[in-house]
Amino acid sequence: MAAEPPPTPAPAFLRAAEDVRALAFRDDLVVDEIPAPQGLAPEALALAGDVRPDRATGESAYGTGRFILLHDAAAPDPWGGPFRVVTFAQAPLEPEIGTDPLLADVAWSWLVDALRSRGALFSAAAGTATKTVSKGFGSLEPEGEGAQIELRASWSPEGPIGPHVDAWAEFVCMLAGLPPGSEGVAVLGARKAARD
Template identity: 40%
Template sequence: MPDPNSPPPAAFRSAVRSLASVRPRPELVVRPLEAPPRLAPYSWATSVEADIGHRGDGTDDLDEPDTSGRLILLHDPDGQERWEGTFRLVCFVQARLEPGQLGDDMLPRIGWSWLTDALEHAGAGFTALGGTVTQTSSVRFGGLSGGGGGPGEGPPREDDVELRASWSPTESDGDLSRHAVAFASLVSTAAGLPPVGAVPLSRSPG
């Protein structure tokens, strides 16, 4: 374990600066997170949230966003064999599904393509990419159900897609900004946001 009184390695500090320097589109709300302990000697984390119905100035308090994501940077100066390097990026994204998407057998492949396309389009170099895409359903009861449950009605049900993935960046200069761009693009796609400068044809506010 690193000495808590010693500053993090320069390579880690540089990588964090490059990730934090990216300013995503204004519809996304970015906040720092406390990184999970014990995953690596050094770690850093951030969250990105989006809601198609929020005002889009980047400062909304999204208590229950339609789409949320976490990006975690892990660093082990000694490297780890399964990482194939000294850095590892871990992400988790959860997005609300539209009714027409329920039961789509292609959904896992589509969800995974959101990530791979985002990395490719951002020009982010990576290796040892792996993860899962899962469709989940939940039903709310009681005071947190937000209404519903009237005569002949059941409690409201929510269906989500969850993507969990990790990969090792391959940039030799330690600049990981392209990976932050890719992650923001992944969250935007999962949220159903149109390309920057385009107007969506249709999307229910959820």
């Protein structure tokens, strides 16, 4: 017996995915579509973004992020609608910045400001900001001290999806130390590479 073909995606999801795939991003941020996580929603689209990645390795010493668009026509109650956005962004920091007690609050406010500046309407926003400071010992002592900020967030988008993706892209760059309008400008001070 032949396996059933996968269900046809909902027209609303197809339109949203088409809008996302048509977006252009600043040269400082390399964005690729990646396989979406399975089991979160009937339909999903995922993007990976890396700030100024190394041409040889493809890895970024500045920052990285993920954008996942989920769609469930049943509009789960916690979502308050058929779409949900799940994002992730992280960037290495200088150790003295990593100890700033307001760092997590600032990271969250940058995301909210990016959404508002793009006119991206949203509801049911939630998230966590995690900052870590580390120091190498033994054979890792040459790595010295490092810090990292990581923000995980989700919200229910209202209206077109494009502004939400634009806001995420702006936020990833800001977290990596590239404010709006700084495309092609050198980043002052080398940031520590993120630790695994």
